[in-house]
Structure formats: C-alpha cells, structure tokens
Amino acid sequence: MSASGGRFARFPYHIVLFLAPATIIYTVFMIYPLLDSIRLSLYTTDESGALFFTGWANYVALITDPAWSSAFWNALLNNFKFFCVHMLVQNPIGIMLAALLSLPKLTGRTTYRTLIFIPTMLSVVIIGFIWQLILSPLWGVSETLLSLIGLTDWFQPWLGQEGTALVTLSLISVWQFVGIPMMLIYAAMLNIPHDLVEGAIIDGANHWEIFWHIKLPLIMPTIAMVSILTFVANFNAFDLIYAVKGALAGPNFSTDIMGTLFYRTFFGFQLQLGNPTMGATVATMMFMVILIGVLLYIFILQRKLRRYAL
Amino acid sequence: MQSPKKAVSTFGIHLVLLTYTLIALWPIFLTIINSFKSRKAIFRSPMSLPGVETFSLKGFIKVLVRSDFEIYFMNSIIVTVATLVLVLLLGAMAAWALSEYEFKGNKWLGLYLAIGIMIPIRLGSVSLLQLIVDMHLANTLTALVLVYIAQSIPLAIFILSEFMQQIPKDLKEAARCDGVSECTIFFKVILPLTRPAIATVGVFTLVPVWNDLWFPLILAPSEKTQTITLGVQQFIGQYVTDWNAVLASLTLAIVPILIIYIVLSRHLIRGITAGAVK
Numbered sequence: 375m376s377a378s379g380g381r382f383a384r385f386p387y388h389i390v391l392f393l394a395p396a397t398i399i400y401t402v403f404m405i406y407p408l409l410d411s412i413r414l415s416l417y418t419t420d421e422s423g424a425l426f427f428t429g430w431a432n433y434v435a436l437i438t439d440p441a442w443s444s445a446f447w448n449a450l451l452n453n454f455k456f457f458c459v460h461m462l463v464q465n466p467i468g469i470m471l472a473a474l475l476s477l478p479k480l481t482g483r484t485t486y487r488t489l490i491f492i493p494t495m496l497s498v499v500i501i502g503f504i505w506q507l508i509l510s511p512l513w514g515v516s517e518t519l520l521s522l523i524g525l526t527d528w529f530q531p532w533l534g535q536e537g538t539a540l541v542t543l544s545l546i547s548v549w550q551f552v553g554i555p556m557m558l559i560y561a562a563m564l565n566i567p568h569d570l571v572e573g574a575i576i577d578g579a580n581h582w583e584i585f586w587h588i589k590l591p592l593i594m595p596t597i598a599m600v601s602i603l604t605f606v607a608n609f610n611a612f613d614l615i616y617a618v619k620g621a622l623a624g625p626n627f628s629t630d631i632m633g634t635l636f637y638r639t640f641f642g643f644q645l646q647l648g649n650p651t652m653g654a655t656v657a658t659m660m661f662m663v664i665l666i667g668v669l670l671y672i673f674i675l676q677r678k679l680r681r682y683a684l
Numbered sequence: 685m686q687s688p689k690k691a692v693s694t695f696g697i698h699l700v701l702l703t704y705t706l707i708a709l710w711p712i713f714l715t716i717i718n719s720f721k722s723r724k725a726i727f728r729s730p731m732s733l734p735g736v737e738t739f740s741l742k743g744f745i746k747v748l749v750r751s752d753f754e755i756y757f758m759n760s761i762i763v764t765v766a767t768l769v770l771v772l773l774l775g776a777m778a779a780w781a782l783s784e785y786e787f788k789g790n791k792w793l794g795l796y797l798a799i800g801i802m803i804p805i806r807l808g809s810v811s812l813l814q815l816i817v818d819m820h821l822a823n824t825l826t827a828l829v830l831v832y833i834a835q836s837i838p839l840a841i842f843i844l845s846e847f848m849q850q851i852p853k854d855l856k857e858a859a860r861c862d863g864v865s866e867c868t869i870f871f872k873v874i875l876p877l878t879r880p881a882i883a884t885v886g887v888f889t890l891v892p893v894w895n896d897l898w899f900p901l902i903l904a905p906s907e908k909t910q911t912i913t914l915g916v917q918q919f920i921g922q923y924v925t926d927w928n929a930v931l932a933s934l935t936l937a938i939v940p941i942l943i944i945y946i947v948l949s950r951h952l953i954r955g956i957t958a959g960a961v962k
Contacts, residue, residue: 386785386787388781388865388866388867389781389785389787391777391867392777392778392780392781392870393777393778393781393782393793395774395777395778396774396775396777396778396797396837396841397778397793397797399774399830399833399834399837400797400800400833400834400837400838402815402834403805403812403815403830403831403833403834404800404805404808404834404835405796405799405800406808406811406815407805407808407809407810407811407812407815408803408805408807408808408811409808410808410811410814410815411807411808411809411810411811414810414811467704470700471701471704474697474700474701475701477697480697482698482701486701486705487953488946488949488953489705489708489709490704490705490708491949491952491953492708492709492712492942492945493708493709493711493712495891495941495942495945496712496895496938496941496942497894497895497897497913497916497937497941498895498897499895499897499913499916499917500913500916500934500937500938501711503916503920503930503934504711504712504714504715504934505711507715507927507930507931508711508714513726513727513730513927514727514730515714515730515731518730518731549707549708552708553708557953557956558956561956581693606802606804610804610806610807612806612897612898613897613898616897617897617917633806636809640809640810641902650810650814651810653809653810654810654811657806657807657808657809657810658807660807661803661807664802664803664804664807665803668802668803
C-alpha cells in the first residue's frame, strides 16, 4: 500500500497541470477539426443530412466532374498567380528596402521601418476597401494622379476587368504585406558579421558589390523562409477577395482563389446550396497544397540552403 | 572626390525610402482626411486637407447613430483581451513545462504543439462549425476566444520556450532548495522574468485576432456578437454609395489598431528582429 502510495506521490502532477489546458484547447479546437474535416471529405450527405461514406468520390468530382472541376482548377490557377505576383514583386521590394535600411550610418532608420510596417497591421478588409475607393473611377483619385505624370490614358477600372482584377488585388496585398519580408530580411542582414563586410570594403568593394556577393547569398535562407510564409498565407487567403469582390469573386470568377471557393462550396451562394462535405474536400485539397509546400521547404530547400550558407 | 559622391548616394537612399514610406502611408492618410470632409469636398478635392469650409463630421455621426459600432468595438475588445490573457498564461505554462522538465514524450509533444504554426486552423472550419454548434456555442464570443486560443498557442509556446531556456539555472535551483513549490516558482520567479518575450507574443497574438474576418463571419455573425472587422465589412456593404459613412467607418476601424501599434511597435520590431519567427 505504502509503496504504491509513494509512487503515486512522485507522479509529476505539476507538469500535467502546466501542459493540460493549452494541449486540450489546441487538440479540441485545432487538431480535431482538421482531422475530422479530412474524414468528412470522404462522405456525402442526403437531404436529411445523414452521412454516407463515398471514399474518393468527392475528390474525383472536384478534379474531373465539369460541375466542380472548372471552378476548382480556376481557383487553384488563380491562387498560383496570386502567389507568383507576391514572389516577383513583394520579395524584391522587401529585399531592396531591407538592404537600404541596413546600410551603415543611416539616420531615421527606425522611423522608416515603423512607418513602412503600418499597413501590415491593419485588417485586410479595411485595406481592401481603401484601395477599392482609390481605384474607383467614380472618385477619380487614381486618374488625377496619373494625369499629374502625364499618363491619363493609362487609367482603367482595374478592379472591374476580368483581365486585370486578380493582378490588381495581388498588388494590393503586396502593398500591405511588404513589411514582413522587409523586417525579416533586415534582421538577417543585421546578423551578418561585420568582419565580412569590412574585409570586403578594405579589398575595395562598393556597397553594390557587397550586396550581390556577400549579403544576398547569406540571406538566402531567410528569403526561403519568407517565401514559405508567403506561400502558406497566400493559399489560405480569403478576406481581401471577399471584402472587395464578395463571395462570387467576380468579374466572372476571375479573382476566385481557394479560400473563396472553399467559402462558397461550404456555405453556398445565390446559384447553389452549401455542401459541407464538398467544402471539407476543398479544405483538404488546400491542406494538401500547403502541406506539400511546407514539406518541400523543410526537406529540400532548408537543408540545401543551410549547406550553402555555411 | 569621394565626399560629394557620397552625399549624392545618401540623398538617393533617403529619396527611395521616403518615396516608399509615402506609398505605404498615403492611402491611409487619404482615407482619414476625407472622412472629415463634406460630401462635396470628398469628390471635388479628394487630395486636400479638410479646411474650415469643408470640415464635416456627418459621416461619423451617421456611423455612430445608424449602426452598433460601440457594440462591435466592445466585442472586439472582449475577444482580443480574453484571448490575449489566456494565450499568454496557458502558453507560458506549457512553454515552461516543455523547456524545464524532462519527461517521456517531451520532444514529441513539442512537435505536436508546433504543427499549428504552419497549418492554418481555417482549414478545419467545416468540423469546427459543427463542433461549436454541438457545444451550443454558436454566436457567442466564447467560441471565438476558444478558436483564437487554439490558433495562437503554437507560436506563443514556441517563442516563450526559446526564451525560457535562456533563464539562468541558479534562480530556479535556489528557489527549489528553499522548498518552494513548482507552481510558486513559475508564477513568482519565471513569469515576471518572461515579461519582454510576453510583450512580443502579445503583439503577435493581438493583431491577427483583432483583424480576423473569417471566424466572426462563420461562428458569430449575429448582430450582438459581431466584431469590429465584421461590423465594418457589413456596414460598408450596406452603405456603399454613402462615402461619408464608408470613410468614417474605415477611419474608426483604423485608429485603434494604429494606436496599439504605435505603443507596442518597439516590442513587435524587437520580436521580429530577434529572430522570434525562425
């Protein structure tokens, strides 16, 4: 009796006490819904709401059935375009700003840094509306600005045209979030050992050469990390398109991405009833895309870059 | 020879940074100044500051009278503060246990809790909504708080345990020799020492929660439980053509987060530049 009591007393209650609340809430409201959504994607419902197991049928429908597949491939392709614009515009601007901010003896760097980061802090919903107003032909602010630099003829209702709406929304998102790559790359540049840069200066290198041959290679791991963070955020995006274009992601679904497709499939819209199990299927496809990106980053990019950086 | 060239390049650097700062701030500035103008002035001279003749608070009055903005504000504050307090407390407790005690499965539990840093909780929404309905929590702020805790806790634990590993061993050992209980050590010794990291985690938690649209939209869309982000989104949908009201509601939504940012920006930037998000 006493032996077992002794063993009982030694049980580390405090560890359980410290870990339990966080682990339980996280498991119930994060891990369980994720796994259960994957399970639900293998079912279908009838009118009464009863569940029937259908195996891969939802996935086959999503990828091949014309009623679903055109919307799915359109959203996936648009999502890649959305991501490409971020990679091509956000990263170079972020690197440029970080490189300038990290130059030695720059006065006012804290102020620049703080101010440029402001848009990142605001809700995507608010940013979306502000740009919608600015780009609106009704208000004419963009038209006036373009006319100031003699480009009046260039003005178009960019958000309203099928050909330009998605790129315009991507650029709005880039404008908002460029602060994140800027900060992370800036931090990486500050961590570059002074000796390396000073040695290069003594050897007669200028700032430009130092940037290309020393700093850029050394911040490659950070650029890879910024890219994967952007990838996850982009393939999970929803708010901006929904705030500016609504659930139908117009004009004619030209701005539809996985997030808006997921919302429409799950809750339905004017032309279609909501379908939870099909919604779960779309969410699981999003999960897979994000997972593939994260795994590629962890197993290939990160290892390669570590070796490169050393 | 060198110094004029250097002056030009310094000037060039400031020119680029200044231009970009203007690009970053101009849209926000434009929104705020126009929200204080009369309707005519918004359209006739959108880019000028409000003057004696053009100054008008019509938009703000309409927003405050016609909608429940004060309720939305309160809801956002309640949800954000409750999430913040609980994430910091529960996150610190878990981080302490993971970084201090060696027990079976320590590494695996740490890895399990880290999954949520990269995988967005939104992807589980179908089941999450079902779960919240089954628990009779639909259209309650409690539902939002629980989901936001689950969403924020992985990063909080990650940052806090990195920080706690750096706390000197002597402090804890001295307390243990005096026979102080583990709980007291945590609350009286460790938690106060964690303050700098807590501020960083606080900002990382606060911003996405305050700005979120998705979960208020699907879990708590009722008039009584709308948060400010959802409230603004729906208000603007109704008043699309009333530019005074739209601009005023945008300004009302921008200002609080701007104030919070200016107060906390030091911690946020220190957190990022210290490599908190590695």
